[in-house]
Each structure stands twice: as C-alpha cells, then as structure tokens.
Amino acid sequence: MSDVEVRIASLHVHPVKSCAGIAVDEALVIETGLEFDRAWMLVDERGEFVSQRELPRMALIQPALRHLDMVLRAPGMLALHVALDTVEAPVRATVWDDTVKAYDMGDLAAQWFSDFLGRKLRLVRFDPEQRRLSSPRWTGAVEAENAFSDGFPVLVASTAGLAELNRRLAAAGHAPVTMQRFRPNLVLDGLDAHGEDHLDEIVFDAPEGRVRLKLVKPCARCPIPDVDPSTGERGHAVGDTLAGYRADARLDGAVTFGMNAVILEGVDVALRTGMAGQATVAFA
Numbered sequence: 001m002s003d004v005e006v007r008i009a010s011l012h013v014h015p016v017k018s019c020a021g022i023a024v025d026e027a028l029v030i031e032t033g034l035e036f037d038r039a040w041m042l043v044d045e046r047g048e049f050v051s052q053r054e055l056p057r058m059a060l061i062q063p064a065l066r067h068l069d070m071v072l073r074a075p076g077m078l079a080l081h082v083a084l085d086t087v088e089a090p091v092r093a094t095v096w097d098d099t100v101k102a103y104d105m106g107d108l109a110a111q112w113f114s115d116f117l118g119r120k121l122r123l124v125r126f127d128p129e130q131r132r133l134s135s136p137r138w139t140g141a142v143e144a145e146n147a148f149s150d151g152f153p154v155l156v157a158s159t160a161g162l163a164e165l166n167r168r169l170a171a172a173g174h175a176p177v178t179m180q181r182f183r184p185n186l187v188l189d190g191l192d193a194h195g196e197d198h199l200d201e202i203v204f205d206a207p208e209g210r211v212r213l214k215l216v217k218p219c220a221r222c223p224i225p226d227v228d229p230s231t232g233e234r235g236h237a238v239g240d241t242l243a244g245y246r247a248d249a250r251l252d253g254a255v256t257f258g259m260n261a262v263i264l265e266g267v268d269v270a271l272r273t274g275m276a277g278q279a280t281v282a283f284a
Helices: 056-060 107-117 159-171 237-243
Strands: 002-013 022-024 026-030 040-043 062-065 069-073 080-083 090-095 098-104 122-126 154-158 186-189 199-206 209-220 254-265 270-272 276-281
Touching: 002 026, 002 270, 022 062, 040 090, 056 107, 080 107, 107 122, 154 159, 154 209, 159 186, 159 237, 159 254, 199 254, 199 270, 237 254
Parallel strands: 154 186
Antiparallel strands: 002 022, 002 186, 002 276, 026 270, 040 122, 062 069, 069 080, 090 098, 098 122, 154 254, 199 209, 199 276, 209 254
C-alpha cells in the first residue's frame, strides 16, 4: 500500500433524492453521510420512491438550504418553502428493498411536486430514529447508516475521472458534461482518472477532529447520468461512452463511475472545500 495526497475540489449535498444538488463550501459529517443529503424523498401513492429514472424532470427542481428552511424552485412554479424543524404525520416509505420510518411533509409540498411532475406524489423526510444499513457484503463489520441514498452514505468521484469522460465525449463529437450528472458528495483533486477505484481509506484532519472514509464499492450507473440537468431531457452519449471503457469486473461488468464510501470516524466534523487529505492506495 502507498499514500497519495488528495484535495477536496467540491462538496455536494442532494437534499431531495433525485432532485438537483447543491455545491457547498462546508458540510457536516453525520451518521448517514453529509448533513441533509438525501434527507427528503418523493414517493408515489404506494409510498415507493420515485427518481429521475422515470421522472427526468426532477433534475430541474433546485433546492437551496437556508438557516430555517429549504427553498425549492422549479421552472414555472412559485417557490416552495419547507421548514427544517417541522414534520407532519409519521409514515412508511420504501427505497429500493428497504421500507423505513419517515415523516410526511404535508399537503402543500405534495401538491407542489405533483403539479410540477404531473403525477400524484408526496414529499417525505427520513426519520432519524430509523437505522438503515448498507449491505454488509461490502461494508464487512462496519455498520454504515444511510438516509434515502441508494445504499451507501458517501459517494466519492474525481475531477480526473470527469476529465477523462469529457475527453472521450469530445473525441466522439459530443458536448462535455458536468459532475452534476453523477451526483457525488465528495469530488477529489490529486488522482489519476478514476483513481478513486483503487483507494482504501481517505483521512481528512479538520480543526475539530478527523474524518476517515473507507471506499467499499464501485458505483454502478443507471440511466440518470444521461439526463441533462439543465433541461431534464434524456440522451444516451454518456452511457454509451462509459460503456466503452468503464465495465467493472468487481460488479460483473456493470458500468461504474465513482466509489461508494462509509464513515469510519468523524461524525460531527465538518469537511470543507480545499481541504487536503491522505488517501491509502490498495493494490489488489
């Protein structure tokens, strides 16, 4: 094993699962990942989550976090304000194979999302009393908690990985894309293209303590990276290009981009853009 120095190029929080993300200068690490990341989710009448996979216009819903509320904006809609310290009725919500405790966020929010997306939906918030754990197949003895993320608390990507994709897109005559399409939490400088694939742990020393992340599973990619975040329309160039060079033997040939990580240490410590860290490279 050897070490490499990395730097946080950007931090991203996605408050409502599958809606637009927010680039932030600072993010608090909590048990389930970054604070407010995937804390809310849209569900259908059966309480099952919906995403850009079936509703690509979700990409156009832009949240902003303020001191007391989250403000959601979408084209043609008045802004929706959702209080950070208020929930309504307890409900059950299903995300993938997990049915968990959540809170409904009320009729006004439900109507707003239903009007914009053209389907009857409700907004729910994850119940912090709920423990939803990542698969022990990948985390081993680490009990990694999640809110409404797909399955792991933190997603790590690299600026070099995006640059390599854009190089290949340009060679095929396609426009470049931004990291928004891949919805990571932590974007790192200092790695070769897709160097995150080969990392074991990353340690960041903040003034208030240490954050240790363990990278445990490559992130298999669904069609969402082919949704243009500026238009909410689907294409196919990103998926087609990745398929040409990103088949991952660790996931039986699935196309991957980025690595899922779990938190070993650092709850209640803030990560900041520009922060340097030491990454351990694990050579298989």
